[in-house]
Amino acid sequence: xxxxxxxxxxxxxxxxxxxxxxxxPESIPPPGAFPFTRGNFAGGYRGRLWTIRQYSGFGTPEExxxxxxxxxxxxxxxLSVALDLPTQCGYDSDHPDVxxxxxxxxxxxxxxxxxxxxxxxxxxxxxxxxxxxxxxxxIILAFYVAAAEKQGxxxxxxxxxxxxxxxxxxxxxxTWIWPPRPSLRLIADTIEFCAEEVPRFNAISVxxxxxxxxxxxxxxxxxxxxxxxITYCDEVIARGRMTIDQFAPQVSFFFYTHGDFFEEIxxxxxxxxxxxxxxxERYGAEDDRSCxxxxxxxxxxxxxxxxxxxxxxxxxxxxxxxxVLGGVQSMFTAAWDEPFALPSEESATLAMRTQQVxxxxxxVARVADPLxxxxxxxxxxxxxxxxxVEVMDDLERRGGMVKAVEDGYLHGxxxxxxxxxxxxxxxxxxxxxxxxxxxxxxxLPEVEGYELDEGGRARQLERLAEVKGSxxxxxxxxxxxxxxKAAAQDDVNLMPLLVDCAKAYCTLxxxxxxxxxxxxxxxxxxxx
Amino acid sequence: xxxxxxxxxxGLDGHDRGAKLVARALRDAGFEVIYTGIRQRPEVIAAxxxxxxxxxxxxxxxxxxxxxxxxxxxxxxxxxxxxxxLLVVGGTIPKRDVARIEAAGATAVYPTGTPLEAMVESFRxxxxxxxxxx
Numbered sequence: 001x002x003x004x005x006x007x008x009x010x011x012x013x014x015x016x017x018x019x020x021x022x023x024x025p026e027s028i029p030p031p032g033a034f035p036f037t038r039g040n041f042a043g044g045y046r047g048r049l050w051t052i053r054q055y056s057g058f059g060t061p062e063e064x065x066x067x068x069x070x071x072x073x074x075x076x077x078x079l080s081v082a083l084d085l086p087t088q089c090g091y092d093s094d095h096p097d098v099x100x101x102x103x104x105x106x107x108x109x110x111x112x113x114x115x116x117x118x119x120x121x122x123x124x125x126x127x128x129x130x131x132x133x134x135x136x137x138x139i140i141l142a143f144y145v146a147a148a149e150k151q152g153x154x155x156x157x158x159x160x161x162x163x164x165x166x167x168x169x170x171x172x173x174x175t176w177i178w179p180p181r182p183s184l185r186l187i188a189d190t191i192e193f194c195a196e197e198v199p200r201f202n203a204i205s206v207x208x209x210x211x212x213x214x215x216x217x218x219x220x221x222x223x224x225x226x227x228x229x230i231t232y233c234d235e236v237i238a239r240g241r242m243t244i245d246q247f248a249p250q251v252s253f254f255f256y257t258h259g260d261f262f263e264e265i266x267x268x269x270x271x272x273x274x275x276x277x278x279x280x281e282r283y284g285a286e287d288d289r290s291c292x293x294x295x296x297x298x299x300x301x302x303x304x305x306x307x308x309x310x311x312x313x314x315x316x317x318x319x320x321x322x323x324v325l326g327g328v329q330s331m332f333t334a335a336w337d338e339p340f341a342l343p344s345e346e347s348a349t350l351a352m353r354t355q356q357v358x359x360x361x362x363x364v365a366r367v368a369d370p371l372x373x374x375x376x377x378x379x380x381x382x383x384x385x386x387x388x389v390e391v392m393d394d395l396e397r398r399g400g401m402v403k404a405v406e407d408g409y410l411h412g413x414x415x416x417x418x419x420x421x422x423x424x425x426x427x428x429x430x431x432x433x434x435x436x437x438x439x440x441x442x443x444l445p446e447v448e449g450y451e452l453d454e455g456g457r458a459r460q461l462e463r464l465a466e467v468k469g470s471x472x473x474x475x476x477x478x479x480x481x482x483x484x485k486a487a488a489q490d491d492v493n494l495m496p497l498l499v500d501c502a503k504a505y506c507t508l509x510x511x512x513x514x515x516x517x518x519x520x521x522x523x524x525x526x527x528x
Numbered sequence: 529x530x531x532x533x534x535x536x537x538x539g540l541d542g543h544d545r546g547a548k549l550v551a552r553a554l555r556d557a558g559f560e561v562i563y564t565g566i567r568q569r570p571e572v573i574a575a576x577x578x579x580x581x582x583x584x585x586x587x588x589x590x591x592x593x594x595x596x597x598x599x600x601x602x603x604x605x606x607x608x609x610x611x612x613x614l615l616v617v618g619g620t621i622p623k624r625d626v627a628r629i630e631a632a633g634a635t636a637v638y639p640t641g642t643p644l645e646a647m648v649e650s651f652r653x654x655x656x657x658x659x660x661x662x
Contacts, residue, residue, distance in 0.1 A: 085540035089540045173542045340640050341622050415552070418545050
């Protein structure tokens with residue numbers, strides 16, 4: 001076979017596929033049946049459309065609250081909260097090292113008071129909220145649970161997700177705080193807490209997306225993510241307090257959909273099948289719902305380009321279509337001006353409309369897994385899965401994910417692939433319109449973007465000072481002291497103590513510092 | 529003698545795909561490259577620049593905090609006695625900010641969309657301006 005034609009991840013492709021390429025019928029049962037290759041639900045999107053969840057948040061809680069209410073009024077069906085880097089890395093807004101970053105790539109949450117403003121007049125029992133938060137996920141969850149309680153909303157009614165996936169932070173996204181061991185403990189604490197206290201809230205969204213954006217291909221993205229999922233499940237199972245069926249339904253996943261249309265569809269189908277087998281065979285799940293691979297995705301990121309930037313609108317639309325044909329449960333479509341700046345209200349709305357046109361006008365959601373049985377798609381699904389298993393086996397042989405994170409092996413794999421792609425773009429092997437094909441002299445656009453309100457940081461600092469001045473100092477000391485004591489013991493779940501800290505208006509930075517004293521900080525290997 | 533370059537990520541931004549690609553491309557082009565890793569304080573970057581005796585420091589910033597972080601790094605370099613080290617900045621930078629970043633102390637700015645080859649060429653051109661290694 002002529003194997004010069006390959007998918008983006010390097011899978012050789014035939015000129016056409018036929019009946020001999022189809023897998024055994026048992027690996028592609030109807031949608032809604034184990035191992036869910038064709039989707040989690042028999043009716044596909046008929047029961048529930050995917051959630052349109054636009055990542056958004058910036059400046060002060062007041063500004064973000066206004067944007068959220070706008071997005072919900074425009075037909076958004078869930079919130080996706082972007083937090084600023086100080087909040088993600090564990091610093092309060094008044095920390096001297098972080099002044100440039102307050103409210104910049106997301107909203108600042110220093111205390112429960114900020115969370116109360118962020119969700120003001122947003123009914124937390126009626127919408128779902130996703131937080132892209134990792135290092136400080138347990139603390140943000142505590143803020144959310146406490147804010148809901150103040151609204152009078154019972155924990156049982158809360159829906160949403162915290163990303164809470166630290167392993168990929170060590171490799172590709174960078175908002176780590178503590179080393180892997182105590183971080184895994186805290187994640188297991190949140191998984192247990194959610195199962196008991198907020199049963200409709202996903203305790204973790206294992207995110208391959210950031211491996212992908214850092215350079216990994218679709219096969220690596222899926223393989224690394226499933227390995228991370230295994231690491232977290234192993235951690236909870238090893239405690240011996242919960243069975244897989246008690247928490248697996250609250251584990252979800254998150255990926256980037258990039259440009260190779262069929263490979264992306266095959267990736268989601270292969271991932272669903274592989275995870276279902278892992279949960280049943282490795283952990284002995286008895287409930288098929290535990291084996292479901294619940295997936296959110298984002299269309300955009302590193303697949304978008306600056307030259308002729310408006311072409312990104314089309315890129316995102318094709319990626320969104322692939323995501324739906326792949327059967328995702330929620331989606332964020334990025335704005336075309338993402339390579340330049342925070343999106344303007346206009347570009348953010350256009351990005352949301354892209355999904356709404358797909359959902360309302362194209363008919364793609366009428367029938368479950370419309371590509372099921374396609375010779376090519378089924379064969380590609382098999383091939384992606386086989387390659388994912390190879391990558392996972394390699395990582396297992398090398399001692400698992402924590403080791404691959406600590407010794408820089410994973411960093412190296414990703415940097416290598418990023419470099420390969422860059423070379424392919426330079427040589428023209430990978431064709432990108434406007435970058436190495438059909439170039440024009442068109443100047444890069446002067447994007448309008450979103451101008452940060454310069455006074456925002458000052459207002460944030462004012463409120464933080466006000467909260468610090470009005471809370472009970474004795475309460476703060478007591479709550480932080482209790483947390484410190486519990487952190488030193490391995491068998492205490494820290495979540496209830498974090499909720500107590502939140503209610504006492506302890507700041508995020510104070511909480512993080514207490515745990516830093518106990519657990520230390522991570523040091524990242526630098527491999528390029 | 530090869531020109532020594534420090535590729536650095538100041539602030540809290542963790543996106544280093546670009547920084548690593550630039551580091552590798554410069555290394556392949558004959559520069560001696562040191563990469564700090566992410567989340568470095570400007571004072572630390574300046575100290576490493578002095579210790580490693582580099583001629584050029586390249587900052588990569590994708591978080592939008594480029595103006596403040598450039599100012600702080602330029603100041604830290606001066607404070608460390610490294611006034612003669614050239615400072616350049618790349619990342620998610622809108623064109624409207626280029627002049628302001630230059631005013632803050634950057635010799636060259638590589639805004640969104642700068643091709644990798646163009647950046648390497650620019651480093652070559654800067655090398656002739658840079659002082660000889662001590």
